Structure formats: C-alpha cells, structure tokens
Amino acid sequence: MRLSRYFLPVLKETPAEAQIVSHRLMLRAGMIRQASAGIYSWLPLGFKVLRMLENIVHEEQQRAGHIPMLMPTLQSADLWRESGRYDDYGKEMLRITDRHGRDMLYGPTNEELITDIFRNSVGSYKELPKTLYHIQWKFRDEVRPRFGVMRGREFFMKDGYNFDIDKESALHAYNRHLVSYLRTYERMGLQAIPMRADTGPIGGDHSHEFLVLAKTGESEVFYDSAVTDLSLGDRNVDYDSVEQCQAIFDEFTTPYARTDETHDEALFNQVPEARRKSARGIEVGQIFYFGTKYSDAMGATVNGPDGKPVPVHMGSHGIGVSRLIGALIEANHDDNGIIWPEAVAPFKVGVVNLKQGGGDTDAACEQLYQGLSARGLDPLYDDRNERAGAKFATMDLIGCPWRITVGPRGLKNGVVELTSRRSGESEEMSIEAAIDRCGQIYAGKEAIFV
Ligand code: ATP
Numbered sequence: 050m051r052l053s054r055y056f057l058p059v060l061k062e063t064p065a066e067a068q069i070v071s072h073r074l075m076l077r078a079g080m081i082r083q084a085s086a087g088i089y090s091w092l093p094l095g096f097k098v099l100r101m102l103e104n105i106v107h108e109e110q111q112r113a114g115h116i117p118m119l120m121p122t123l124q125s126a127d128l129w130r131e132s133g134r135y136d137d138y139g140k141e142m143l144r145i146t147d148r149h150g151r152d153m154l155y156g157p158t159n160e161e162l163i164t165d166i167f168r169n170s171v172g173s174y175k176e177l178p179k180t181l182y183h184i185q186w187k188f189r190d191e192v193r194p195r196f197g198v199m200r201g202r203e204f205f206m207k208d209g210y211n212f213d214i215d216k217e218s219a220l221h222a223y224n225r226h227l228v229s230y231l232r233t234y235e236r237m238g239l240q241a242i243p244m245r246a247d248t249g250p251i252g253g254d255h256s257h258e259f260l261v262l263a264k265t266g267e268s269e270v271f272y273d274s275a276v277t278d279l280s281l282g283d284r285n286v287d288y289d290s291v292e293q294c295q296a297i298f299d300e301f302t303t304p305y306a307r308t309d310e311t312h313d314e315a316l317f318n319q320v321p322e323a324r325r326k327s328a329r330g331i332e333v334g335q336i337f338y339f340g341t342k343y344s345d346a347m348g349a350t351v352n353g354p355d356g357k358p359v360p361v362h363m364g365s366h367g368i369g370v371s372r373l374i375g376a377l378i379e380a381n382h383d384d385n386g387i388i389w390p391e392a393v394a395p396f397k398v399g400v401v402n403l404k405q406g407g408g409d410t411d412a413a414c415e416q417l418y419q420g421l422s423a424r425g426l427d428p429l430y431d432d433r434n435e436r437a438g439a440k441f442a443t444m445d446l447i448g449c450p451w452r453i454t455v456g457p458r459g460l461k462n463g464v465v466e467l468t469s470r471r472s473g474e475s476e477e478m479s480i481e482a483a484i485d486r487c488g489q490i491y492a493g494k495e496a497i498f499v
C-alpha cells in the first residue's frame with residue numbers, strides 16, 4: 050500500500066476521552082472512530098487487524114475440527130422466552146420491536162438460536178459429536194462502555210457450541226477448546242492464561258477464562274508464576290486424542306490461577322511464596338460446559354443407541370476478537386506507539402523515503418516496494434511529501450515491526466537502513482539484502498494478508 054493512496058487519519062493530539070493506552074493509540078493511529086457510546090467504526094487500519102485476528106481464529110477452530118457458520122445479529126425473542134433468559138438478561142439486552150409488533154433482540158450470545166437449529170436438524174446420536182461456531186457482532190448494552198473496544202456495546206466475538214452425547218464426550222470438547230484457544234492466542238503473539246472461573250447458577254467447575262496480564266485489566270487475578278512459563282509452542286496436537294487434550298489441559302490448569310470470583314486464599318497459600326502473584330488481567334475468552342441446561346429447556350434431544358431420546362450435553366466457548374486488539378496493544382506498545390507482534394501487524398514492513406521526488410530515492414523505494422510485495426510482505430510505502438520526522442512518527446505510531454529507511458546519503462554507498470520497531474536497532478544493507486532479510490523474518494510465519 051502506498052500511504053498517499055491509503056486512508057490513515059492519524060491524530061497528533063491525544064484524545065481526551067481515552068483513559069487507557071490502547072484506546073488512545075487506536076484513536077491516534079486512525080484504527081477506529083467512535084460512532085456512539087461503545088460503538089465504533091473500524092477504519093481501514095483497524096479493520097485490517099480485526100480481519101487478521103478473525104482469520105487466525107477461523108484457522109485454529111477448523112484445525113480443531115470445529116465447523117464455521119454464520120447466524121444473524123437480530124434474533125426472535127420467542128427462543129429466549131423458551132430458555133427463560135428473555136427476562137433474566139435484563140437491561141444488557143437491546144430489545145427491538147419490528148413493524149408487526151414482534152419482539153426481537155440484538156443477540157448478546159447465541160445459545161438459544163444454535164440449540165433451535167440443532168434440535169430441528171439432528172435426530173440421532175450417530176450424528177454426534179458436533180461443534181459449530183461463528184464469528185459475529187454482538188450487542189450488550191453495558192452500563193459503562195469504556196476503554197474503547199475493550200468494553201464496547203457492539204463487539205466482535207467468536208462463539209462456538211459443542212453438542213455431545215454425554216458428559217465425558219462434552220468434556221473432551223471442553224479440553225479441545227482450551228487447547229485450540231491456547232494455540233490461537235500464542236499465534237497472535239499473546240500470552241493468555243487459563244484461569245478457573247465462576248460457573249454462576251449452573252455450578253460445577255467447568256469454566257475457564259483466558260486472561261492477558263495487564264495493569265489496565267478489569268479482572269483481579271491470582272496465580273502461581275509457574276503458569277507463565279508454560280507454552281504450547283509448535284507441538285503437534287491431535288485434537289481427536291482424548292488423552293493428549295486432557296494432558297495439555299492438566300499441564301496448563303494444574304498451577305494455581307484464578308480470578309477473584311473463584312479465588313481460594315487457603316489453596317493459594319500452598320503456592321511457594323516467591324511464586325504467589327496477584328495482578329490485573331483482561332478477559333479475552335471463556336469456555337464453559339453447562340450440561341443439559343439449554344437442551345432440557347428447549348427439548349434438544351437425540352435418539353440414543355436404545356432408540357430413547359436423550360438430551361444433548363453442551364458447552365459454549367467465546368473469544369473476544371475485537372477486545373483482543375485492545376489487549377494486544379496494552380501488551381505491546383511504548384511511548385511512541387504500537388509495536389505489533391509480527392503475526393498480527395497490519396503492515397509487515399514500512400518503507401520510508403527521506404527524499405520524495407529525488408530520482409534515486411524514489412527508484413530505490415519502488416524497487417523495495419515491488420520486491421517486498423512480490424514476497425507477499427504487504428509493505429506500507431510512505432510516499433508522501435512529508436518531513437522525515439513525521440514519517441518516522443507515523444510508522445512508529447501504527448507499529449510496523451520493521452522499517453526500511455531510504456535516503457540519498459545511504460544510497461551513495463549502496464545501502465538502506467533496516468530498523469526493528471521493538472529493539473530500535475538498525476542495520477545498513479543493500480536493497481536486495483533488505484528484501485531478503487524481511488522475507489526470512491516472515492518465512493514460515495503463516496502470515497495472513499487481508
Ligand atoms: P465481561 O466479564 O468482560 O463482561 P463476559 O464474561 O460477560 O465478559 P462472555 O460472555 O464470556 O463475556 O463473552 C466472551 C468474550 O467476549 C469475553 O471473554 C470477552 O473477551 C468478550 N467480551 C464480552 N463482553 C465484551 C464487551 N462488552 N466488549 C468487548 N468484548 C467483550
């Protein structure tokens with residue numbers, strides 16, 4: 050992309066309404082604009098990152114064997130009356146009446162709708178297990194929308210639902226989701242720790258929230274620091290293997306890690322003191338096994354092996370896709386702006402021309418632009434007639450992980466400068482070498498370009 054042709058309305062001033070750094074930087078970097086409280090337009094740069102995260106979520110869900118689909122944002126109130134949640138949900142639910150006087154709502158989640166689809170389509174245990182998911186906008190009329198996309202009213206969420214014949218099979222689905230979520234966050238360059246979470250009125254101990262540690266997080270968390278040393282890495286996961294998913298579940302959930310709702314002081318005190326930590330965290334996902342709550346209420350049964358109808362065991366599993374962008378920025382920034390992890394950087398390499406309109410520098414930038422594009426690296430070429438300082442500031446603000454600077458002085462010696470956004474270190478090299486180096490940096494990173 051040539052910056053002169055792009056739409057990147059960066060702000061010089063720090064917006065007064067933004068209380069936390071990710072909100073400030075998303076506004077300043079021209080990623081989002083508020084449309085009304087807790088509702089945002091996604092400008093091209095923000096939309097690009099959102100699509101990248103969405104793609105990673107899709108890939109990892111499908112790797113785990115889960116099936117993508119799409120349900121609407123508007124739902125009929127009738128289904129929610131069946132489950133009893135139409136009244137329970139309270140003011141967070143945005144209720145709408147259509148022209149025929151029918152009660153509708155903007156979906157805050159989809160358990161009812163998916164259960165309805167399931168009960169009308171699946172009749173036999175032989176068709177189980179199944180996990181269906183979608184990535185769709187949700188609306189919750191939060192009392193206090195704040196922190197930009199972190200607590201919006203309209204937000205983008207992946208929600209998946211498993212249907213299993215019994216508890217044992219549903220718990221495998223639960224573990225499979227835990228593993229696929231670990232992979233998803235790691236691929237984004239983010240550490241999200243599974244923590245035991247509150248199961249509410251349904252009870253039981255099968256819910257985990259995934260938390261990114263950050264000072265601005267809204268949750269209070271307590272954990273054994275040993276849990277922060279764990280990573281899935283590039284191990285090959287067989288999602289059909291009950292044993293392997295269980296082993297990974299055990300590995301990641303054995304060290305103490307809980308949110309304040311489930312925190313148990315006595316148990317926590319058994320962790321060696323040096324490893325006992327309390328901190329703030331951002332909830333970026335949650336998994337939940339709830340048994341037959343919805344299938345009982347809504348009559349979602351399948352015929353079992355003996356021909357008798359049995360209610361299906363279900364769970365639901367969510368990832369806050371739009372909130373993740375805030376979490377990523379909270380975890381990756383400095384005073385000058387965002388520092389994207391390479392996998393989710395909207396542009397992988399920035400090219401800065403120090404002398405726009407200078408024949409040699411223009412030609413060199415063009416060569417870089419073509420060479421990087423040919424390698425699929427989606428460069429952002431700042432070809433505006435701006436001062437060097439303004440160009441550097443923009444690249445730093447929007448967080449390009451790598452920058453190639455092209456100036457007349459360097460070109461005389463046949464070199465350009467490659468700079469890492471994260472370390473700030475620069476190295477001079479030829480144009481060809483710079484293209485090669487960037488190609489190597491991103492090789493095998495399964496970068497997704499949108
Ligand atoms: P919270 O406790 O933060 O209100 P929740 O537990 O009600 O969230 P879930 O129903 O578990 O939310 O939804 C799944 C995921 O969707 C959450 O883990 C979170 O990442 C995201 N999410 C929920 N509410 C919002 C919101 N208002 N704005 C942005 N993302 C949200």
Ligand code: MG
Nearest residue numbers: 258332334335
């Ligand atoms: Mg939650």
